[in-house]
Amino acid sequence: MKMLAATAAIAVTMPLAAQTSDAPAISVETVRGLTETLSSDEFEGRAPGTPGEELTVTLLAERFAAAGLQPGNNGSWFQEVPLVEIDANPETAALSYTVNGDTVSLAYGSDMVIGTPRVVPEISVTDAELVFVGYGINAPERGWNDYEGLDMTNRIAVILVNDPDFESPTNEGIFDGRAMTYYGRWTYKYEEAARQGAAGAIIIHDTAPASYGWNVVESSWSGPQLNIQAENDHMDRVPVEGWVTNEAARAMLAAAGQDLDALTAAAREQGFTSVPLGITASASVENTIRRENSRNVIAILPGTTRADEYVIHTAHWDHLGRCTPAPDGDDICNGALDNATGTAGLVALAEAHAAAGPSERSMVFLAVTAEESGLLGSAYYGANPVFPLAQTAGGINMDGLNILGETRNVVVVGYGKSELEDYLARASAAQGRVVEPEPSPEAGYFFRSDHFALARPGVPMIYAEGGEDLINGGPEAGAAAAMDYRDNRYHGPKDEYDPNWNWDGAIQDLELYYAIGRELANSDAWPNWYPDAEFRAARDASRPPSE
CATH class of the missing domain: 3.40.630.10 (Zn peptidases)
Known part of the structure; x- marks a missing residue:
């Protein structure tokens, strides 16, 4: 549910709007x-x-x-x-990164949440290089590819939430300006990381572009996670998916000699080149599975x-x-x-x-x-x-x-x-x-x-x-x-x-x-999508406009 104008207990006593003349009363x-x-x-x-x-x-x-x-x-x-329900054990779920031989472990819940969409009892990724891939978008029709030239084998993508021009004052831009495209959704970012062959995908949380606080991420991602059953048990998905808090991400990037604000600014420009961070991370998850x-x-x-x-x-x-x-x-x-x-x-x-x-x-x-x-x-x-x-x-x-x-x-x-x-x-x-x-x-x-x-x-x-x-x-x-x-x-x-x-x-x-x-x-x-809507082609394929 994504309410726009809801909710506090505010008493209002205005009369109901006039109903359509032939409509029964809504109870x-x-x-x-x-x-x-x-x-x-x-x-x-x-x-x-x-x-x-x-x-x-x-x-x-x-x-x-x-x-x-x-x-x-x-x-x-x-x-x-x-x-299929996958319940990651929060006591053993682990995400850490190593810099110059020193390992920093992130706390489950307060620093990060991780899991796997793969239907397996346990999974681990060891010593995978972290790569900052900006917004994690591959959109050839918009002239944009954050993964250009990258081989993501045994690499973990570190990704920004939303899309590059979300701070625009208008809805004009490569990614529709202020209006989010599907490229800005976290679901897309994990899907694209899988297509790129990444070993993991970690999204950096930020309240403004996410439109919700870390509490929502923690609440929604901890505990049993559901997916539709698939014949391949979702083995085509990224082995490890998760989020890190903005503060934890800043510290991790600083340890790699990078600044989150500077990287974010660079990632908003067309032609951005992803940045291998030169540090490695390891992650592991143990699951209870129920179909x-x-x-x-x-x-x-x-x-x-x-x-x-x-x-x-x-x-x-x-x-x-x-x-x-x-x-x-x-x-x-x-x-x-x-x-x-x-x-x-x-x-x-x-x-x-x-x-x-x-x-x-x-x-x-x-x-x-x-x-x-x-x-x-x-x-x-x-x-x-x-x-x-x-x-x-x-x-x-x-x-x-x-x-x-x-x-x-x-x-x-x-x-x-x-x-x-x-x-x-x-x-x-x-x-x-x-x-x-x-x-x-x-x-x-x-x-x-x-x-x-x-x-x-x-x-x-x-x-x-x-x-x-x-x-x-x-x-x-x-x-x-x-x-x-x-x-x-x-x-x-x-x-x-x-x-x-x-x-x-x-x-x-x-x-x-x-x-x-x-x-x-x-x-x-038979109403249709407008010609420039992203769903028009699917509708026209199933029901040609001449019908």
Whole structure:
């Protein structure tokens, strides 16, 4: 979940925005009640493969059935998602570097977190040379290759987070200026390091370009890590992946006679040449491995005249489960905002559409697993779709609802990418709201929620939500609440349900999603990505524009 304008307990008592004239009321009782239940300690943070999953998926199936929907997967409410859990032993996980015969060991958790995506009981990398590879990008279409001329055999890549022009004041630049491209995501950096044959890939954390603090890295990367099962047990991945704190990285680079700030400045220039550091590092990890199936939950409201065409709504039901304890000892990451609210909103939307009766196209409601582990549930659905992607007209993703009250604006994550923004503009205008680009495109929110896993194979998806311009409090209050959430609750034990939350903004946004979904489901149009969007080719390949 990557909220833009969420969360503090700010009471707002403005009237709800006018609904679409033929729309049933969105049930605030459903949204509030399900959020409270899903984020209760009984559900233990809804981690896949735990008793919390069983409680969650059972409850969702029951609620979809009660709303009058049908099981979406050939008579079943569930799509099995084969996962493998790798749990690195923090007591033995080690990362050290050696300079002039002296070895410096980094502390797990406070200095670094490491693991391996390979499904093996143990792995080690010994005396591998560290190489600073800047942003770790190989993008020939942009004239950029940080690995130019490098042989990464028995070398560990040391990588900066985000992409080279993230500090740009505009969205113009080699890497879209301030707006992060996929080259800026940590997932890409590990993927590229593997393609380069590296023995390891270590990302230097920095709060501003990462858009979250070290606490989020530590909480998200420690403990069991999930991946989709693969026949090759992911042996094509980098043997060791991890992060180091900014402070630990500075000390390591200084020991190699280098300065992090100077290297970062150089790495932002086209033609940058990677820098072998002349020091070696060793890393080792011991794992406990468990294979398991998790589940996506799929419900469908069959269409009337074009039942073989689909509009999809997505939200992830999972969160982090047990995590790094707060100072008070609370070790349950309840995920109330992220994403119990979005999951509850998915059910509330399903109820409203069912109450209105079937649309011309079928409407699919997909609650996916393992978003927090790398969009695994949505990626699995994208690779194994129950409903053909070429026959899916488009979709709407929800990843955290607004619990601050109504807003004057709507922000689009990944603004300017698809024709679904025209649908959003019409629905927003009916509410008297303005549509704006996301305020922090450098944070890469577009790549951090489930719409991305469906966009990559070409399905037009929109991810939009209430912005920071609160009717009661204005943009200053909205921005302050967003920062407070990011710093104090995001991916931590204090993302908990608060009975003082105001749900008017959530209902306002759900009415927006209802209007978009209903218009698309009663249309024969096939919206596409804009011509310069990176997903246009995939859509055109699966569904040529002439169709």
